[in-house]
Structure formats: structure tokens, C-alpha cells
Amino acid sequence: xxxxxxxxxxxxxxxxxxxxxxxxxxxxxxxxxxxxxxxxxxxxxxxxxxxxxxxxxxxxxxxxxxxxxxxxxxxxxxxxxxxxxxxxxxxxxxxxxxxxxxxxxxxxxxxxxxxxxxxxxxxxxxxxxxxxxxxxxxxxxxxxxxxxxxxxxxxxxxxxxxxxxxxxxxxxxxxxxxxxxxxxxxxxxxxxxxxxxxxxxxxxxxxxxxxxxxxxxxxxxxxxxxxxxxxxxxxxxxxxxxxxxxxxxxxxxxxxxxxxxxxxxxxx
Amino acid sequence: xxxxxxxxxxxxxxxxxxxxxxxxxxxxxxxxxxxxxxxxxxxxxxxxxxxxxxxxxxxxxxxxxxxxxxxxxxxxxxxxxxxxxxxxxxxxxxxxxxxxxxxxxxxxxxxxxxxxxxxxxxxxxxxxxxxxxxxxxxxxxxxxxxxxxxxxxxxxxxxxxxxxxxxxxxxxxxxxxxxxxxxxxxxxxxxxxxxxxxxxxxxxxxxxxxxxxxxxxxxxxxxxxxxxxxxxxxxxxxxxxxxxxxxxxxxxxxxxxxxxxxxxxxxxxxxxxxxxxxxxxxxxxxxxxxxxxxxxxxxxxxxxxxxxxxxxxxxxxxxxxxxxxxxxxxxxxxxxxxxxxxxxxxxxxxxxxxxxxxxxxxxxxxxxxxxxxxxxxxxxxxxxxxxxxxxxxxxxxxxxxxxxxxxxxxxxxxxxx
Numbered sequence: 001x002x003x004x005x006x007x008x009x010x011x012x013x014x015x016x017x018x019x020x021x022x023x024x025x026x027x028x029x030x031x032x033x034x035x036x037x038x039x040x041x042x043x044x045x046x047x048x049x050x051x052x053x054x055x056x057x058x059x060x061x062x063x064x065x066x067x068x069x070x071x072x073x074x075x076x077x078x079x080x081x082x083x084x085x086x087x088x089x090x091x092x093x094x095x096x097x098x099x100x101x102x103x104x105x106x107x108x109x110x111x112x113x114x115x116x117x118x119x120x121x122x123x124x125x126x127x128x129x130x131x132x133x134x135x136x137x138x139x140x141x142x143x144x145x146x147x148x149x150x151x152x153x154x155x156x157x158x159x160x161x162x163x164x165x166x167x168x169x170x171x172x173x174x175x176x177x178x179x180x181x182x183x184x185x186x187x188x189x190x191x192x193x194x195x196x197x198x199x200x201x202x203x204x205x206x207x208x209x210x211x212x213x214x215x216x217x218x219x220x221x222x223x224x225x226x227x228x229x230x231x232x233x234x235x236x237x238x239x240x241x242x243x244x245x246x247x248x249x250x251x252x253x254x255x256x257x258x259x260x261x262x263x264x265x266x267x268x
Numbered sequence: 269x270x271x272x273x274x275x276x277x278x279x280x281x282x283x284x285x286x287x288x289x290x291x292x293x294x295x296x297x298x299x300x301x302x303x304x305x306x307x308x309x310x311x312x313x314x315x316x317x318x319x320x321x322x323x324x325x326x327x328x329x330x331x332x333x334x335x336x337x338x339x340x341x342x343x344x345x346x347x348x349x350x351x352x353x354x355x356x357x358x359x360x361x362x363x364x365x366x367x368x369x370x371x372x373x374x375x376x377x378x379x380x381x382x383x384x385x386x387x388x389x390x391x392x393x394x395x396x397x398x399x400x401x402x403x404x405x406x407x408x409x410x411x412x413x414x415x416x417x418x419x420x421x422x423x424x425x426x427x428x429x430x431x432x433x434x435x436x437x438x439x440x441x442x443x444x445x446x447x448x449x450x451x452x453x454x455x456x457x458x459x460x461x462x463x464x465x466x467x468x469x470x471x472x473x474x475x476x477x478x479x480x481x482x483x484x485x486x487x488x489x490x491x492x493x494x495x496x497x498x499x500x501x502x503x504x505x506x507x508x509x510x511x512x513x514x515x516x517x518x519x520x521x522x523x524x525x526x527x528x529x530x531x532x533x534x535x536x537x538x539x540x541x542x543x544x545x546x547x548x549x550x551x552x553x554x555x556x557x558x559x560x561x562x563x564x565x566x567x568x569x570x571x572x573x574x575x576x577x578x579x580x581x582x583x584x585x586x587x588x589x590x591x592x593x594x595x596x597x598x599x600x601x602x603x604x605x606x607x608x609x610x611x612x613x614x615x616x617x618x619x620x621x622x623x624x625x626x627x628x629x630x631x632x633x634x635x636x637x638x639x640x641x642x643x644x645x646x647x648x649x650x651x652x653x654x655x656x657x658x659x660x661x662x663x664x665x666x667x668x669x670x671x672x673x674x675x676x677x678x679x680x681x682x683x684x685x
Contacts, residue, residue: 068413139406139553176563183413183559190557191409 003046007064008057011083015067020056022049029093030263031085032056033101036137036185038063038177041161044248047256051264052094057084059104061184068184074126074195077188078107082115094263095206096120099219099245100185103197106227110203118266119208120259121227123245125189125219126197132220134193138182148217149245157249201230208235209262213243213250236262269612269652270661272328272362273321273638274520274621277314277348279338280628281306282546292551294337294402294574301338311341313631315348319355320635321624324642328360328393330621332465333367334400335407339547346380353388354673360662361388362621364465364484365395369415370408373443374422375450378429382454389671390455390664395484396423397465398472400574402550405557413559416471418442430459461660463518469565473504480510482619482660484518488548489581490594491611494519498615500568514618515658521611522596522623525640529599535633537587540596542627544582552576601644608649618653619660 008017022045030052032045039058048054060080061068071077081104085093092115097105102124109116125134137145150158163174188195208231212221221239228235238258243250279302283289290297318329329352331345342348349361361384366377385392398419404410410418421440425448428436435449454460463482466472476483483501487494498517505512522543524536555575590596597607612620624641625634664670 138557139551141553176567179558179563179566181558186412186557186559187414190405190411 003049008084008087010067010080010087014070015060015080015083016065017060017084017087018058018064020045022046022054022056023052024049025053027051027053029053029055029088029090031081031093031095031105033081033095033097033104034058034062035099035101036181036189038181041249044252044256047252048096048259048263051260055088055093059101059184061187062181068187071187074103074107074188074197075111077104078111081108082112085115091115092117094118094120094266096122096259097124098122098248100125100188100193102126103188103193103195106197106201106204109206109208110197110200113203113205116204116206118263119204119206120262121208121210122248123212123216123219124210124223124227125193126195126201127223127226127230128192128194129223129226132222134220135218136191137218138186138190145218151213151215151242151244151250155250157246157252161246161249198230201227202232204231205233207233207262207266209259210235210237211247211255211258212237212239213245213247214239214241215244218245269649270327270515270619270658271646271649272330272360272619272621273318273326274330274332274362274364274623275314275318275625276332276340276547276623277311277342278340278543278547278627280310280542282338282542282628286546287549290549292554293339293547293549294334294400295406295551295554297336297338307341314625315351315355317625317631317634317638318348318352321638321642322352322356322359324638325646326359326642328362329356330362330364332364332395333397333403335403337402337407346384349384349392350387353384353391356388356391357670357672358664358667359391360393361391362393362463363395364393364463364486364621365397367399367404367408368396368422368426369410369419370399370404371422373445374425375429375445375448377422378426378450379452381426381460382430382450382452385454385456385460386452388664389669390460391662392454392456392460393463393662394460395463395465396426398469400467401557401560402554402574405560406554411559412557415560416562420475427459427462430454455665456663461662463660465518469561470500470568471562471565473501474508477501477504477508477510477516480516480659482516482518484520484619484621486520486621488522488544488595489578490590490596491519491521491615492594494615498617502616512616513656513659514612514616514653515656515660517615517617518619518621519611519615519617520621520623521608522598522626523604523608523637523641524596524598524624524626525601525604525637525645526598527600527640529603532598532600533587533591536596536598536629536637539627539629539633540587540590544585544590544595544627547627548574548578548582550574550579552579601640604641605645605648608645609652612649612652618656618658620649 004021058065102121103126224237240247247255331348334340438445465484526532552575624637
């Protein structure tokens, strides 16, 4: 599958976005918004690239993308993504986001419903319930976090995701990247991942797929119904049984099929 | 050279097995371990110790701010400084300090510091720390990556509030104020001396030097490990073409004085153990939130003060190690005198902040430590750096213009029955 990386100036060059693309340039565009730990391994996007032009940027402040200091909250982020799509000449497209990327995707779809055709929210954050708190993954012990985000710690998917800790230089690099990504994520999630999405989410009118790994200990799957209930458009909830916060890794095939099927249903 | 008595005001009754039973002394330390009736005694003992130090001739008494912890029980050091203002005469009130990014609006700090300065007749030293990650990010919920921007904005607002005689509007990113006009104004003009306590963020060196503020390096690891940080600071002073005036810098040091070196160990070793193994038992997840320190600081290799790496450094250290590695300067007055002189000269530090209370020391031990230090150590160190002017020091009202508070009124003589 074809992959391409390029840097895209946004808003007259105030931002520079690092972008990965998958699939055919002439296919229907799908904007993919990554989670807090950044665009690390994303082979699953190859699956979506079979059918769509997948555009996967690093958010400002993550990876090589710049301009986080210009963005104070998720509303600023949504407006940034309108400028980003403008820079690509895309007036509307499918949008899919994972975790914090799901929060941004929901904001994009709520603030200007015309720009989003179909919406996929994958284990999104952005709402808060006292009876089901989102895990404080900034502070929690790494082993506890790993237990929360994976269904099967011994599974092949997890092994493939584990960074190589035998090389000290690679380990330091991974640590710096984590610091950078989580520092940026803190701007939207610290200390509680609620920046008012509940006040705006009703404006989402795009058909929406809410997809969740059932064993998610980071953002409990009980939030899926909260998202569905608050969205005005038609929404469907899909809970995948043998995954947690990363169903695209642990149940890649089921996940890819479900997302492709949902997006394709919108094709004319 | 100036010598100050620094009190952290720790909770002295953490259980023996605290480290095993609880994950952290900060942030989520269970509050049932605190007993307010005992706290009444503890606060008053600690204030007695500070007042005694002031009477013994220490140049300043230091208090500081921490939250949700058993390590230092001063969520508001200004309350303690106010109590000290009435019961001390000449000593500087070194509030080291207020974590200015935490206050909304930070004018509260400008006002309270001005109150303290006026109340004390111009004896306030105004400390502006960023605050630890535990205090700011975890206990007070501040976003780590914007904390420093908020800190610098708070600083700009406070300094202008103190120095601009006119009412002004302040349109900051974090603070929007249509009318800034603080009453009272600080007594020291244009403003009280500003000290910046730091734990080794490299950005602070540049800013502190540029602003001509005192840089106080607060480390728990003693003078040997402080050398790299202080060298970094002095290189920055050189780079900016400023004088290596030792009064530009402050340093925190644990000190334990007794009649002999052996006695010092016998008397103070348990308190040192209490400090390092209970007061500093900070869960590593709370030590350094992502974004709290800049990548540049992390990459510079400067040691974080708490957390896993710091705990590993301290792992299994005995009294002898603490002394040999310079965490604690301890021994007879002669030993302490010689070592402190070496430290002051080696780090080029004109303001020495001494922790003569640490851990769970008893009041009697603190009084002894303080007395021996004041009588047999301090006089030898004071002349050091006399060739330099201290531009970072208080400018109080002349003694004859300063009010001496009336003694407490006995109830039966107050005309109330």
C-alpha cells in the first residue's frame, strides 16, 4: 500500500503539519486523528487506505507538527483542522478519531456539521462521569496503564507495539517522544478530560459510528452510550469484545471491517 | 554572608512503615494521618523555633508553600510570615515563596506580600517559585505545559502592580483585569527584593540573571550534587556579562551541629532518616508531570528532586553517606564551620538557607542545633563576602521608626470581666 509523508503549511505558515497519507489520492478523503501517544504504529490505516484516501496528520505539538502554542483548547483545535482541510482543498470528508483524536473529531463535527460526512469516534475522551472516571494515565504506573489499555498483554498485537528497550538511545528517544506527546495532550486533558464538549456535541448531525474495545480501563466503554445519546444525528454503537483502548491493534480485522463498512454505507 | 533559618514544617508523626504502606507523602497521602490537635502543638513549636532563630541573630527566617502533603504544612506561608512579623524585630521574612501561577488573579500575592512588607516595616523578601509538579499540576490542577507561561504572566502583573503608580488595565492570556490598583503598596520601593527558588530548570537561570533576581537553588542532595547546577547558573551570569556577586545566589543546606561529630550522628541521624525516607517518599508518577519540565531541561540531565531516579540515588544511604556526599553538613561547630565555608566559596553563594530543623527533630534538638550554630558557627561565617554589596537584601524602615508590637494583654487587665 502506498504511504507518503509530507509537511503542509497551514494558516499562512503559522502551523506546519506533518502528514501521512495512505491509499489512492483520488479516492474519497478520510481524516484520521491520532490518540495522545501520537501517530506511532499505524498499519491499520493500510486497511482503510484500500478504499479511501487516508490523511493522517500529527496534531500541532505532536511529532513534527508545530504551533501548539497557538491552540488553547479543543475549539481552537477544531478551527485549526478547518484550516488544515482548506489547505488541502477539501470542503468536506469523513472524519475518524481515536481517544483524544476522537475528542477533536467530535468537536470538528459539532462546530461545523457541514464539513463532516461520516464520523467515527473510537474510544473517544471528552465527557466525564464521576461514577466512571477516565484513568489518570499521566500519573498512573506504566504497568497499570498497560493493563488498562490492552485486553491481552501477552497477545501478538501488544508485543508488536512494545518499543525496543534494549537500546538505551532508542529508549531515551521513546521517553522524549512520550514526554512531548503527553505534554501536548495535557493541554486538552489535564487534570480532567472535559473541556465542554457536552455543551456542543448535540450539534453533530453526521451519521456516527461509536466503536469501543469492551475492556477499556482508560476510558470505560460505558461512555459509548453517553456519546450516542447526546449526538443528534443517527449513531450506532459497536463494542468489540476482545480488545480495550486499542481495538485497531488487538482486533484489527473486525475493527477495519466495521469502519470500512460504516463509511462505505455513505457512498453514493 | 547572610545566614537564614529555613523551616519546612513537616508532619512529624508519619508511621514507621509509612514508605511500605502508602505510595506517596504528597498528593494522595491519606489525611487521616493528620491530627489537628497535635497540629496545634506542632505549628506553635515550629513558630517558636523560627522566632528563636530570629532572636539568635539569623539574618532571615524562611517559610515556603506546599499543598496536599505531609512534607511541609504551609499551604499559605503568608499566614506564618504574618505571625512572625509581630514576634520578630530585625530578621528578614523570607517567603520563598508564593507559587504565583496558582492564584486567580495573582494580584492576591501582590496584595498579601505588600501587607507583609508594611506590617513588618519593610522586612519582606518576596519569593516567586514555579512550585513543584506535585503542588501545581496534581494538587492544584494546573496544566503542566502552560504552567510556566502562566507563571511569567503572573510575575509581570505583580511587578507592574507594585511599581506602576497609576490604575492600569491588564490584558493577559490568563488574567483579564480592567482596573489594577493594589492597596496597600509595598513599603520597600520600588519593590521588595525578589528571590527565585529553583530546582534546576535551565530556563530559570537565563531569566533570573536577566531580571537581576536572586537565584536560590533548593536541593535535597547537598552541595556536592549542587555544583553542576550552580556552575550552570554562574556560566549564565558570565554569558550575560554580569558580576559574579555571591549575593546573587542562595543555597539550601541541611545542618546538624552538636558538641562532637560522633554526637551529631547519634542525635540527628534518626531525623535525617525520617526526612529522606518518609518526607521525601513521593510517588514517581507525581514527581514530574509530562510538560512540567521542558525537554531542554530534561535533556540537560539535571536531576529531578523527587521521584524514582531521585529515590534510587538515596536508596540505602546511611548517615555516613549523607554526610560524606554532602546531603547534610553535620558535626562539631568546627567541622560545620569549615564545611560551610568550603560550600559557600565553592558554589559562590552569599545567602545560605539552613535547615536546622529537619524530619521529626524534637523542639529541644532544634533549639540546641540553633543555639550551637548561632554561637559557634555563625560568627565565623558572617564576614565572608564582605567585599561585596548585597543588592538582593531588604531595606527596612530605620529601627527607630519601626513599631514594636505591644505585649499580649492579660485578660484580667483588659477591663473585661
